[in-house]
Amino acid sequence: MRKKRLLILGGGFAGLDIARSIGKSRAARDYWDTLLIDKENFFQFNPLLPAVAVGAVETRHIVYPLRDMARHRQIRFIKNKATHIDLTRREALLHNNLVMSYDTLVIAVGSVTNYYNVPGAQEHTRPFKTIVDAMYLRARVVELFEMAEQAETAEHRAKLLSFVIVGGGVTGVEVAAELMDMARDTLLPKYPHLDRKDLSVTIIEGGDRIIPAARPEHSAYVYRFLVRRGVRMLIGRPAARVEPKCVHLADGSKVEGFTIIWTAGVRPPDLVTGLPVLHIKDGRVRVDDYLRALDPEGKPIEEVFVAGDCAASLRPDGAYQPALSQTGVAMGTYIGGSLVKRAKGKPVTPFRFKPAGYIISLGKHSSVLELFGVPLSGKLAWLLWAAAYLIKMVGFRKQLEVGIDHLTHMIFEHDSSQILNRRQILSDEELNLSLGR
């Protein structure tokens, strides 16, 4: 019997777990001819990106080569980008015009930065979504300290060291907290001409509180924590327009920043939003209880599954599952398990998932979390944060590497070396501005 062609698009939290489930079962390997396609050849552990951005965790320690997994689990992998999916012909078109046909498709391509059509946002801000974004931010922060150290006026120093983060969700507050730790505790003491008052970090949040996904008392806790660390908080003040080095707010005021980071939200990629299926308002694909995509009439499309950030799965309370790594893992494990069951001729049960809670890191040795309804904050929460993510890292090697990073970081300060070329970090225009021209 010909093996069924299973095509998995995206090797992130959801896709990786599907591939691993299939690979673990001999029956599934005999039944499915599995091909995993990802535009990168590695999996990246997003929750630790803010820590990478300040060097608290080493860059390579949070990525895992998909090819190693593919070889180990005896499935096929290619690095390529899917550009179009033809649901009628059951084909995916790849970047180099390669066509991949399938019997069963899993779409798990995650999300992209959402600029909410704010004019100038995409052009004049930096996203914070990939390992490259994190590496870039770290290099940029250190480089700007080096330049500010040589600036001649206080005004010039303050201009170079002004950081603005648009979006006070989990990513925004984690980046702000890590940035403050690195800037205040590690960098400032090393630059004799720089002072705390030269540095500014501002969070702009359009909603009425930061981290809306967390319980209100945690939002308030994080707000107070960041204000104590010196972060300027502009809450309930949406960004309306962005110009180079300046965010205009809806109330008519403006905030200047030499580095503007956009962490205001995500949406599914165009590959997904362009599909002729049922979408919810934020662009995610509506799926049924078996995580099959629904067609525009609301009927399940056989053999097309959607998982992770691009899937909208309805919970019993009428809300949609949140776009989180734990949701991605749960969906991936479920689809993987269902495909294994099918290979073994066993019946498949519907998808059920209740998030365990959330964990928000606030930099060196502080976190807030809620696990199974129990809230916690402070150092103990940080230890639980570190332990939880250590357990979730893919493979023993990565667990060891990140564990050693955490231990090292408990004893020593951030590494402040900057190894990129200045021209790789700053545009010509920025170079002129930074030199005071």
Ligand SMILES: Cc1cc2nc3c(=O)[nH]c(=O)nc-3n(C[C@H](O)[C@H](O)[C@H](O)COP(=O)(O)OP(=O)(O)OC[C@H]3O[C@@H](n4cnc5c(N)ncnc54)[C@H](O)[C@@H]3O)c2cc1C
């Ligand atoms: C900075 C940051 C911090 C975060 N922190 C947390 C946190 O603390 N806790 C939490 O629960 N969640 C966190 N998240 C969210 C979490 O990372 C996502 O919910 C999760 O990654 C979703 O899993 P996924 O499999 O849907 O997508 P991803 O893990 O993003 O994987 C998608 C994969 O698809 C690939 N891909 C994309 N487009 C294509 C294409 N066209 N063709 C081929 N391959 C493609 C990508 O390269 C990627 O490997 C964070 C996200 C970010 C960016």
